[in-house]
Amino acid sequence: MMKKEIEKILDYVQKPGRYTGGELNSVIKNADEVSLRYAFCFPDIYEIGMSHLGMKILYSLVNERADSWCERVFAPDVDMEEQMRKNNIPLFALESSDYIKDFDMIGFTLQYELSYTNMLNMLDLAGVELLSENRKSLTPIVCVGGPCACNPEPIADFVDIVFLGEGEESTNEVIDLLIECKKNNSSKEEFLLKASKITGVYVPSFYSDSYNDDGTLKELNPIKDVEKTVKKAIVSDMNKAFYPKKFVVPFINIVHDRAVEEIFRGCIRGCRFCQAGFIYRPIREKNTKTINEQSKALIESTGYDELSLCSLSTSDHSDVNNMLTTLIDWTRKDKINLSLPSLRVDNFSDELVDKLNKVRRSGLTFAPEAGTQRLRDVINKNVTEEEVLRTCKKAFDNGWTSVKLYFMMGLPTETMEDIEGIANLAMKVVHTFYQNENRQKGTGVTVSISVASFIPKPFTPFQWESEDTMESLKAKQKHLLECVKTKKIKVSYHETPTSMLEGVLARGDRRLSKVLLRAHQLGCKFDSWDDKFNFDAWMQAFNECNIDPEFYTKRTRSFDEVLPWDHLDFGVSRKFLESENIKAHSNETTPHCRIKCSGCGANKLNGGHCDARN
Amino acid sequence: MQEIRVIFSKTGSARYISHLDINRAMSRALCRAKIPLWFTEGFNPHPYMSFSLPLPLGIESECETMDIRIENEMPLCEIKEKLNAVLPVGLEVRDVISSFDSSDKIAYADYIFYFEFSDNALACEKIKDVLALNEIIAEKSGKKGKRKIIKEVNVKDYIKSFEVSETENGVIIKARICAGVSKNLNPVLFCESILKYAFLDYEKKSIKRICLLKSDCSVYK
Numbered sequence: 134m135m136k137k138e139i140e141k142i143l144d145y146v147q148k149p150g151r152y153t154g155g156e157l158n159s160v161i162k163n164a165d166e167v168s169l170r171y172a173f174c175f176p177d178i179y180e181i182g183m184s185h186l187g188m189k190i191l192y193s194l195v196n197e198r199a200d201s202w203c204e205r206v207f208a209p210d211v212d213m214e215e216q217m218r219k220n221n222i223p224l225f226a227l228e229s230s231d232y233i234k235d236f237d238m239i240g241f242t243l244q245y246e247l248s249y250t251n252m253l254n255m256l257d258l259a260g261v262e263l264l265s266e267n268r269k270s271l272t273p274i275v276c277v278g279g280p281c282a283c284n285p286e287p288i289a290d291f292v293d294i295v296f297l298g299e300g301e302e303s304t305n306e307v308i309d310l311l312i313e314c315k316k317n318n319s320s321k322e323e324f325l326l327k328a329s330k331i332t333g334v335y336v337p338s339f340y341s342d343s344y345n346d347d348g349t350l351k352e353l354n355p356i357k358d359v360e361k362t363v364k365k366a367i368v369s370d371m372n373k374a375f376y377p378k379k380f381v382v383p384f385i386n387i388v389h390d391r392a393v394e395e396i397f398r399g400c401i402r403g404c405r406f407c408q409a410g411f412i413y414r415p416i417r418e419k420n421t422k423t424i425n426e427q428s429k430a431l432i433e434s435t436g437y438d439e440l441s442l443c444s445l446s447t448s449d450h451s452d453v454n455n456m457l458t459t460l461i462d463w464t465r466k467d468k469i470n471l472s473l474p475s476l477r478v479d480n481f482s483d484e485l486v487d488k489l490n491k492v493r494r495s496g497l498t499f500a501p502e503a504g505t506q507r508l509r510d511v512i513n514k515n516v517t518e519e520e521v522l523r524t525c526k527k528a529f530d531n532g533w534t535s536v537k538l539y540f541m542m543g544l545p546t547e548t549m550e551d552i553e554g555i556a557n558l559a560m561k562v563v564h565t566f567y568q569n570e571n572r573q574k575g576t577g578v579t580v581s582i583s584v585a586s587f588i589p590k591p592f593t594p595f596q597w598e599s600e601d602t603m604e605s606l607k608a609k610q611k612h613l614l615e616c617v618k619t620k621k622i623k624v625s626y627h628e629t630p631t632s633m634l635e636g637v638l639a640r641g642d643r644r645l646s647k648v649l650l651r652a653h654q655l656g657c658k659f660d661s662w663d664d665k666f667n668f669d670a671w672m673q674a675f676n677e678c679n680i681d682p683e684f685y686t687k688r689t690r691s692f693d694e695v696l697p698w699d700h701l702d703f704g705v706s707r708k709f710l711e712s713e714n715i716k717a718h719s720n721e722t723t724p725h726c727r728i729k730c731s732g733c734g735a736n737k738l739n740g741g742h743c744d745a746r747n
Numbered sequence: 748m749q750e751i752r753v754i755f756s757k758t759g760s761a762r763y764i765s766h767l768d769i770n771r772a773m774s775r776a777l778c779r780a781k782i783p784l785w786f787t788e789g790f791n792p793h794p795y796m797s798f799s800l801p802l803p804l805g806i807e808s809e810c811e812t813m814d815i816r817i818e819n820e821m822p823l824c825e826i827k828e829k830l831n832a833v834l835p836v837g838l839e840v841r842d843v844i845s846s847f848d849s850s851d852k853i854a855y856a857d858y859i860f861y862f863e864f865s866d867n868a869l870a871c872e873k874i875k876d877v878l879a880l881n882e883i884i885a886e887k888s889g890k891k892g893k894r895k896i897i898k899e900v901n902v903k904d905y906i907k908s909f910e911v912s913e914t915e916n917g918v919i920i921k922a923r924i925c926a927g928v929s930k931n932l933n934p935v936l937f938c939e940s941i942l943k944y945a946f947l948d949y950e951k952k953s954i955k956r957i958c959l960l961k962s963d964c965s966v967y968k
Binding site for chain 2: 135137140141143144149150153154155156157382384385386433434435436437438468
């Protein structure tokens with residue numbers, strides 16, 4: 134039931150549907166009958182947070198338990214926050230509209246670094262102490278998870294526990310423990326000590342940091358009886374792992390408003406820039422039967438007319454043709470649109486095109502990532518120009534008249550020649566269209582190239598690299614525009630100051646917590662929104678804290694340097710990442726995991742098993 | 748193929764579902780309920796659905812209508828039961844009928860406005876005074892060609908009848924106002940202009956559409 138004071142301010146805000154709850158399949162329980170209340174927070178607005186699959190999984194997982202109630206919380210938009218602050222309404226959860234400061238666990242999922250200030254703003258709005266050390270009582274426990282949690286050091290001062298890796302099992306173990314500790318009136322420290330024994334649980338306050346004279350990290354050592362390195366958690370069998378039978382179906386339009394079926398975790402490719410490709414290893418697949426059953430259940434319970442497959446690379450599923458045939462079979466009959474994201478140019482087979490022709494036609498997007506073969510070898514993209522052009526030809530044969538190509542800018546060893554390569558490749562795609570006899574007549578071609586700025590991320594072979602400067606990126610963007618001579622090619626790219634900040638936070642250490650706190654005090658929030666990002670306030674925060682952001686971005690680290698995430702074990706060994714880095718600099722590629730196992734070490738997390746090698 | 752009208756209510760937090768979003772929520776509910784919908788036969792087949800007189804955001808209703816087409820005959824009470832089993836909280840099917848009025852017949856709508864003021868007795872008197880005036884001028888945004896313009900309208904011209912009364916905790920206005928394609932008054936504009944004329948600020952407000960009527964004041968169905 135909505136509180137009267139909340140109801141009143143809804144008259145004054147845009148899209149009140151973001152704050153009312155009551156959506157289909159949202160879970161309502163009796164607060165007096167549960168032992169633990171969990172506020173699952175996504176540090177961005179409703180439309181973005183509600184599109185996130187991880188939240189749907191963990192929401193259902195916790196709510197399967199009779200003793201716990203998990204509710205959703207999103208960052209209120211600026212107008213709502215203003216109303217809440219004006220009327221002294223603290224941050225509330227959508228299901229009960231109860232204030233989250235009274236919950237037992239407040240969990241944030243960190244999908245991108247630029248959402249850190251939103252997390253602080255939400256805690257502040259909730260009336261919860263920001264610094265972990267100032268929260269003396271057992272509850273609320275503030276925890277984080279998600280991909281950015283693989284280097285949680287910049288937010289170490291704010292959080293009590295960090296979930297490393299996949300939360301399906303560790304979340305339940307932590308909940309069991311917290312319920313027990315509440316019963317026994319344990320102290321927060323007792324709880325944290327016991328929690329740190331659970332696989333995938335890292336307690337930052339049990340480690341202390343020290344630095345060398347040059348500012349680099351000296352060591353991060355345990356100061357309590359805890360392991361020196363903390364291992365991430367994984368689920369070993371995706372066919373047996375928990376997957377929701379229901380999604381909360383929003384009333385308002387959200388970014389990804391559809392049923393989503395995860396088809397595998399991990400990736401066989403090993404593209405050297407890609408964090409997801411390393412931190413989700415080893416690859417674990419769902420079989421075709423499970424995928425069909427789970428998708429059908431979701432469509433039945435939600436009434437969605439669209440189903441999307443989710444993985445890092447759809448066409449890399451080992452049973453892709455059979456899987457798609459079975460899915461297309463029933464989705465067509467039930468008038469469900471099937472969408473297939475993340476296709477690769479090197480296995481865009483005739484069978485796959487045939488399948489794509491049967492589902493509703495959407496745009497085609499491929500990611501060559503770099504403009505020249507040399508640079509594609511550096512990043513281990515393992516895609517050739519012939520493959521790109523052959524795939525585009527196949528698409529044009531089948532009636533497509535536009536393709537979208539993704540590239541990156543600012544990659545290690547990149548020169549202006551590589552930038553020109555982007556324009557040249559796009560031009561060759563245009564030529565491919567006009568040289569094609571089978572093209573759709575009477576219409577032109579559109580090649581959209583979208584260029585993202587590369588940011589070196591932890592747990593990738595490029596984690597030691599320097600980040601391209603704002604000036605250099607601007608010059609490259611300008612050069613690219615000059616190289617594009619036709620209106621058939623459309624170029625889009627991203628603003629650079631946010632990339633710089635993302636780079637700092639991605640590979641930052643614990644000293645950044647005070648910068649974040651200061652930036653929050655200066656009003657920074659929604660940093661990922663270009664119109665709300667306040668670069669000057671951030672620079673002021675760095676200045677006042679005497680921290681040079683360029684220390685984190687401009688420096689090439691040596692292999693000897695202790696990295697702020699070295700005490701966290703994501704399965705892939707440091708030795709492997711080092712050898713990949715060396716190979717990158719000699720333009721050497723590494724074959725993907727199905728061709729040959731390159732011994733990254735991630736299979737030891739799963740008892741030596743990896744689905745790439747069966 | 749059979750065309751039917753679903754009459755449903757929209758109450759509680761469902762009042763924050765906008766008109767467009769209701770469309771989507773209903774089409775998903777029809778899928779979950781496995782109602783054998785008739786699909787349009789164009790390039791992009793979709794179920795046929797039509798709603799009469801959009802309800803502004805934040806207003807409850809007892810009398811929303813949705814016209815759909817179904818492929819096979821299905822008992823009307825079964826459609827009602829099946830839909831009610833899958834609808835989200837706040838949306839409820841009241842009736843399903845197979846013969847109904849065309850939406851251009853709508854001429855009036857009955858609303859109940861409920862307010863809580865700090866001094867309800869005083870507020871009630873003030874509202875009565877305002878409604879006794881000959882002119883209550885309000886600004887209404889409209890369009891002239893593509894340009895957006897502000898028009899002045901006399902709210903009083905749109906009021907067919909009204910009744911103001913004080914209850915235990917608040918004030919109730921029951922009003923029958925013009926609705927439909929030819930002459931329409933937004934209920935939000937109605938209550939805002941009255942409150943403005945009476946210099947009143949409420950503590951709680953709720954508005955509910957009770958029924959739609961034809962020009963002879965018989966119920967639109």
